Amino acid sequence: xxxxxxxxxxxxxxxxxxxxxxxxxxxxxxxxxxxxxxxxxxxxxxxxxxxxxxxxxxxxxxxxxxxxxxxxxxxxxxxxxxxxxxxxxxxxxxxxxxxxxxxxxxxxxxxxxxxxxxxxxxxxxxxxxxxxxxxxxxxxxxxxxxxxxxxxxxxxxxxxxxxxxxxxxxxxxxxxxxxxxxxxxxxxxxxxxxxxxxxxxxxxxxxxxxxxxxx
Numbered sequence: 001x002x003x004x005x006x007x008x009x010x011x012x013x014x015x016x017x018x019x020x021x022x023x024x025x026x027x028x029x030x031x032x033x034x035x036x037x038x039x040x041x042x043x044x045x046x047x048x049x050x051x052x053x054x055x056x057x058x059x060x061x062x063x064x065x066x067x068x069x070x071x072x073x074x075x076x077x078x079x080x081x082x083x084x085x086x087x088x089x090x091x092x093x094x095x096x097x098x099x100x101x102x103x104x105x106x107x108x109x110x111x112x113x114x115x116x117x118x119x120x121x122x123x124x125x126x127x128x129x130x131x132x133x134x135x136x137x138x139x140x141x142x143x144x145x146x147x148x149x150x151x152x153x154x155x156x157x158x159x160x161x162x163x164x165x166x167x168x169x170x171x172x173x174x175x176x177x178x179x180x181x182x183x184x185x186x187x188x189x190x191x192x193x194x195x196x197x198x199x200x201x202x203x204x205x206x207x208x209x210x211x212x213x214x215x
Contacts, residue, residue: 063122063129064208068114071107072206078187081206083111088201093144095137095153097161108158112167115206119172130173130209135159137180140199141192152180155202175209 064081065074073084086107090099097105115133122129137155139147155178162168169176187205189198 059126063126064131064206066121067118067206068111071111071114072204075187082187083204086111089198090154090200092140092142092197092200093146093150095150095157097157105161108161109165109167111204112162112165115174115204116167116169116172118206119169119174123173130175132175132177132205132207132209133169134177134179134205134207135202136185136187136205137178137202138185138188138199139180139182140197141183141194143194147182148180150180151182151202152178154200155180158202158204 067081071083071085072081074081086104088100088104088108090096100108119131122131135155135158137151137153139151139154144150159176159178183192183199185203187203189196189201192199
């Protein structure tokens with residue numbers, strides 16, 4: 001009789017143990033399925049977000065093609081849009097904007113206005129659009145020791161001229177950078193030799209910035 005009672009207790013305990021283990025396994029199974037489902041949903045959202053970001057980047061890169069072709073052209077070698085059909089040449093060691101004749105100054109003014117209009121259009125069609133506008137001053141290769149400072153002053157002369165004409169970029173999706181490269185830039189008039197005064201100038205670059213495309 002005692003043996004039967006012990007066996008009964010054993011099987012009861014064994015049954016409870018199996019039930020508890022089954023319950024634990026069931027909970028773990030449900031938890032695993034839930035975590036896998038969450039991971040799949042998260043991955044799908046990340047994939048969709050990445051696709052949307054790539055699409056916006058593509059649109060941003062394409063948008064620059066709408067810049068006014070009268071004043072800007074795409075340079076395939078350097079992969080950027082640059083100013084065209086404007087003769088900019090400063091006198092040696094000068095950064096006066098009035099070294100440039102009036103006809104070219106008028107084109108520079110109109111080019112600045114076309115940049116503003118382009119930025120406004122981009123802001124309307126691509127709310128997250130951002131661009132980098134670089135005004136890069138340059139100097140000829142003549143061994144003048146202050147060529148870096150001189151080239152910066154030339155770039156600043158254009159920005160100040162635009163400002164005097166009411167052309168500003170403060171409220172636009174644009175990071176304006178004024179720089180002076182002396183004679184070290186790769187974007188130079190050739191042959192880049194002593195005496196080529198065509199490099200006493202500035203160059204305007206407009207470059208799309210991917211920026212933050214978070215939804």
